[in-house]
Amino acid sequence: MLKWQWRQGIVTLFFVAVGLLLAILVGYSQPAFRSADSGSLSARSGVKIEYPVAEIKTGLPLPSDRTEVQMAAACLPPQRTPTALSFQAKLVTPEPSRAVPKYKPQQRQEKVHPTNYGNRMQRDVHHRRVNNELLVVLHETVGDAHGAISTFQTPHYDDDNQVSYHAVISRNGTVIYLVPANKRAYGAGNSEFIGINGVEAVQTNPSLASSVNNFAYHISLETPVDGLLDDHPEHSGYTQKQYQSLAWLIARTGVATSRITTHAAIDREGARQDPRSFSFPKLLSYLNQYPRPTEIPPCPLPPQG
Incomplete structure (x- = not known):
């Protein structure tokens, strides 16, 4: 009798462990959408992200409830224009990817x-x-x-x-x-x-x-x-x-x-x-x-x- 109860206890513990493992795996599989401005609000919460939408950069599939502006912002390259604060007094010509004109003004x-x-x-x-x-x-x-x-x-x-x-x-x-x-x-x-x-x-x-x-x-x-x-x-x-x-x-x-x-x-x-x-x-x-x-x-x- 004791032997049977011991085996039943082992089986019960096994199924409990399997259940916990499945719960953890399901939890990790849920995508976490975070707003660019707060870092915590869900993009599905109905909260409108005002500024700056250009910070939204993600490789995840875009949720269908994002606005057109937000979707366009998600496709922006990380840096397409220097910021004004980083802009130096000496203008620097970008690295040429093809032949550049020889024109140079006075x-x-x-x-x-x-x-x-x-x-x-x-x-x-x-x-x-x-x-x-x-x-x-x-x-x-x-x-x-x-x-x-x-x-x-x-x-x-x-x-x-x-x-x-x-x-x-x-x-x-x-x-x-x-x-x-x-x-x-x-x-x-x-x-x-x-x-x-x-x-x-x-x-x-x-x-x-x-x-x-x-x-x-x-x-x-x-x-x-x-x-x-x-x-x-x-x-x-x-x-x-x-x-x-x-x-x-x-x-x-x-x-x-x-x-x-x-x-x-x-x-x-x-x-x-x-x-x-x-x-x-x-x-x-x-x-x-x-x-x-x-x-x-x-x-x-x-x-x-």
């Missing part, structure tokens, strides 16, 4: 008064950490290049009058470096950029509206004579040398094409027109001759209905 540097630029801030006025990807913003001088540079070299102690670009490209294609690339130029007050990360703007001064300045690289093209100090929406446009030099400079930043914009496009008030008569196809015809960073790949959209 270059020179002009000093700008310190009141007209500042540091790229790591935190906004609310002490939130910011590290946006670099954004190239295109402008035109409206006056001639010499007049624009003189303005930047003049002290402006009133916040509302401070203005600058990182670089100006003259009519003959000369690249004139002004504000160091790792500093914040004051090129676009009260502005925002809308892209894959949603609405981007950083407020660094409690007295002023948020803007793209903290993560922007501002490049201005010298305006042709027929557009000088003129509010007309069009003029004769920019020279071939200006387009070539602009492509050369943008290629050196490593910025993705999707993060090239204009002052007119980011101005919240809708009052800016610059750069007028600008041809993006012409810019891209030169820019595409250079090695480009990986762009956003096409991604499958979630099932409709």
Whole structure:
């Protein structure tokens, strides 16, 4: 009798152990979806992930209840554009994957008064950490290049009058470096950029509206004579040398094409027109001759209905 009970106990323990093992294996097989911003909320919980969606990088099958923006973000390469805080004063040409144009513009540097630029801030006025990807913003001088540079070299102690670009490209294609690339130029007050990360703007001064300045690289093209100090929406446009030099400079930043914009496009008030008569196809015809960073790949959209 004791022998039979002993055998029955052994069998019972065996089945209990098998049951525990199966429970553990089933538990490990369940996928754990975590949100990019909190690191703990389930993606199936109904909580909307606001920012930054670009942090969602997973090789797992995409749940069908993710939004189109989230699905597109999941396909983003880990690094397609340098962040503004990591962007150094010395622009570095990307490693060439094919032959690059031999074009190289004339270059020179002009000093700008310190009141007209500042540091790229790591935190906004609310002490939130910011590290946006670099954004190239295109402008035109409206006056001639010499007049624009003189303005930047003049002290402006009133916040509302401070203005600058990182670089100006003259009519003959000369690249004139002004504000160091790792500093914040004051090129676009009260502005925002809308892209894959949603609405981007950083407020660094409690007295002023948020803007793209903290993560922007501002490049201005010298305006042709027929557009000088003129509010007309069009003029004769920019020279071939200006387009070539602009492509050369943008290629050196490593910025993705999707993060090239204009002052007119980011101005919240809708009052800016610059750069007028600008041809993006012409810019891209030169820019595409250079090695480009990986762009956003096409991604499958979630099932409709």
